[in-house]
Amino acid sequence: MAETPGPDGRSPGRSPAATPLGRFRAEARDAITPRAALVMLGVLVLELAFVVSYIGAFHSPTPERIPVAVVAPEAERRAVIDRLNGIPGEPLSGRPADGVAQARTMVLEREVDAALLVAPDGRADRLLVASAGGPSGVQALERVLQQADPSQPLRITDLRPPNEADGRGLAPFYLAVGLVVGGYLASAAVSATYGARPANPHRMLIRLGALTVLSVLSGLGGAIVVDLVFDALPGHFAALWWIGALTTFAAAASGMAFQVLLGPMGIALSVLIFVVLGNPSAGGVYPSALLPPFWRDLGPALPNGASVTLLRNYAYFGGHHTATAWWVLSAWAAGGVLASALAARFRRGHRPPEPAAATGV
Missing domain, CATH: 3.40.190 (D-Maltodextrin-Binding Protein; domain 2)
Known part of the structure; x- marks a missing residue:
């Protein structure tokens, strides 16, 4: 005698997981965890923010004052x-x-x-x-x-x-973009390998020391590329080297601070600040006077814009009109170090005591 299907279409006594739809739901839960879904949602938000920021900054360049x-x-x-x-x-x-x-x-x-x-x-x-x-x-x-x-x-x-090898004068902008990206990616790589939050202040200082060495090498490599390899910004090797080193360290130290404070979400904050907001407002593709008010006012306060100003003005204008840009880059670097140090010390001071070792008679 055939079994009569239940209200949901399944045979009596058949478990939900035994149906094709049930198996799909079980596989979906295993394949995409709630945490993974939340991360994907965050990626979507960053993607749309990227589109809005770049189109908003560049869709209608209009001179103002x-x-x-x-x-x-x-x-x-x-x-x-x-x-x-x-x-x-x-x-x-x-x-x-x-x-x-x-x-x-x-x-x-x-x-x-x-x-x-x-x-x-x-x-x-x-x-x-x-x-x-x-x-x-x-x-x-x-x-x-x-x-x-x-x-x-x-x-x-x-x-x-611009120099003949600098085309439309964009070499300072692209150099600054590369240095900033290298800085925050370096801090993200350290976090991905050993965890976003160092176990103690000593390890935090070691990480900062490693990022300092990387920043010096990053600035050196950038100066070699734009000066000696492509001859785009020749004649200012030392200045470009140390501007590049400070740019990379400012992004790296800030990125590390975000991760110490926020954990993995700090990487998303780095992308938001340095890529979504920093690049279109840096004054590279269009000078700041042609950007809409939000990007025009924001750009000089971020490492991207400060770095473009320093690289361009030292390469072409004898380093004039750069005091504010030096202060901005230095503030991001020092702020990243200070925030990381304070967060690491605070976490150490509030670490729960380890349980006493059990003793036997």
Whole structure:
């Protein structure tokens, strides 16, 4: 006599795991644990944040208050500056310069991005630029000035173009990206091998020492590549080496601090800060003056942006206008060391006492 199937379609006495659907559910539970599902969800969030950050930063580069020095006859200077500052959207921020020599100095020392030399008698004005600071910024300036007064001819003089082997002046940006990625990946590799949280402060110091050695070698390797191998940023080997070393250590020490404080989630925080937010705001593909407000304000405060500023300004502009970038990189490095040390000491001081050894009679 045949058995009558139950309400769920199974034969009486047949266990749920014996059905194809039950076996699939059991295999799925074994293949993807709740923790794995949570990690996958975190990866999805980071992926979407990556897309939002990069498209948000680059989808519509718009100049805003680009500093421009103005050289003009004294009777006209104020009017020219007011006209530049009054362009709709405020793409420019004009300021006076006493003469051509001062204007050139202001451009080469990165006090301004360009200098406008107003010619008398309707002749072509001159725009002094330094495209090594970002060719896209120069193109935006030229476009704004031509749209503001199409009838006035404009002649561009590039005081500091990128090196021939540097293409569009992006070598400092790509070098900084590589150094930062190397730093946080090194800290993640140490954590993946021996655990995110060192067992005691001594091991934490040993890890920091290893990351210091790696950072010095990272800076050396980066300087060799951009100077000796590709000749993209020649003539500043020592400066590039130590900027690279500090960049790598800042990312490594910060990444280690995140992991000491948060465990494996610290790696996700490193990716969020250094990749999702840091790279598009670093001022590489587009200068910061062309980025939307959030990325423009954030970039100089992160290691990526500080490193790009240091590498670019030492390679092309004699190290001018770099004090803030030095402080930012140093603060990330010192903050990472301090946070790791305090967290390791706190964990040691609050470790539960080990049980006393059992004694027998």
